[in-house]
Amino acid sequence: MDDGPPKKTELRTGPEALRERLRLLYHGRSPGALRFQYVVMVVDLLIVAFFVASPLLREHPSFLWVxxxxxxxLALDITARTMASKDIPHWLRQPTSIVDIFILVTLLFPLWLANLGFLRVLRLWSLSRSxxxxxxxxxRGYGPWREVVQSAVNLITFLFxxxxxxxxxxxxxxxxxxxxIDxxxxxxxxxxxxGxxxxxxxxxxxxxxxVVIMLAGITLFIRLGQAIFRPNKVWHPCPQCGLQRHDPDAVHCKACGNMLNIPDSDD
Incomplete structure (x- = not known):
């Protein structure tokens, strides 16, 4: 009679313990979590570099192995991030998650979806939104550059x-x-x-x-210029209305007037 409940408790808490561990690794701020996030970031950038060069490497004998x-x-990363999410259905509906899942499908079926391989570069866009x-x-104090970097990534992603x-x-x-090159x-x-x-x-x-390239290119260049030259803002979501960008010294939200508590950039 005493053997049943402990087994049920172990089965119930095992996955939850794993999810909590993944949540700490992907979203934590401990030195170990930050090291893990840096490693994942470097691996992601190397994968993006492969995606950029993949049209040229497609005929190479080792291409399919890579x-x-x-x-x-990528499947392991998507699974881990899914388990680390507190609201899995909401996470799966995010544009970045949809892009990553689509890229995974093109990787799993490279011969059938060869003509869609160029869309894998969208991984760079989803990474910049992560x-x-x-x-x-x-x-490390690079938060104020977020919008500039994202605008530049939009341009680079579109280019490739x-x-x-x-x-x-x-x-x-x-x-x-x-x-x-042509x-x-x-x-x-x-x-x-x-031209x-x-x-x-x-x-x-x-x-x-x-025509499409010209119109989209002009728009992206203008967007990048706006991000570089307009007044600096900080990212701090307002708890009342959700407005994310505020002046560094803002005390109240410009949209709703709610009191803000923006931390110093040196914290």
Whole structure:
């Protein structure tokens, strides 16, 4: 009669203990948690570098091995972050989570979804929105640069996603590294509306692609300029209305007038 309850308690508390441990690693501020977050950040950046170069590496014999290895790492990371979340359904509905799951699917089926491989660079965008990415940086005083960095990442992500798209659908056949450089060159000249005209995409779809790149490029450049030159703000969500950006010396929220308690940047 005494053997039943302890087993049930162990089964009930085991997963919860694991979730609490993962929550401390992904969201904690202890030295061990910060070291773990830095390691994850470095691994994520290396994975993004592979995604940027993947259009060129697709024909390499070891590509599939690297692809499936990264898929295993990403699946492990997604599973761990899901378990660390306090509200799993809400976490799974977040745009960053949807992007990461989509990237995992392209990694698990690289041959079937080869033409969508260029979208893996979106991992850089989801990484820049991750609280785990910014938490250790904010602790080191880089919080005021958050909006600038995110705007720059938006621009860089768009640049390499479009470059991968153009390379995949317009330059891929036998073009190799030179074709990728041509795709990158065309993307940059279109985004900046320089338009030298020495490289053109064929057909009406090529022209429409160039138009989209030009319009989106101008928007992203303007957004980056605004983030750099407008007055500095700090990220501190208002507990009343949720407004996140405030003046560093703000005492009351500009939106609702609620009293704020913004910590000093040196804390």
């Amino acid at each position: 692809d499936f290895s990264i898929a295993a790492l 609280g785990m990415f910014w938490r250790p940086l904010v602790r 996603v479009v470059t991968g798209f153009i390379y995949t659908f317009f330059f891929r056949e036998g073009s190799g590294f030179a074709g990728y 795709a990158l060159y065309f993307t940059v000249t279109s985004m900046t509306t320089t 030298y005209g020495d490289i053109l995409l064929p057909g009406p779809w090529g022209k429409l692609t160039a």
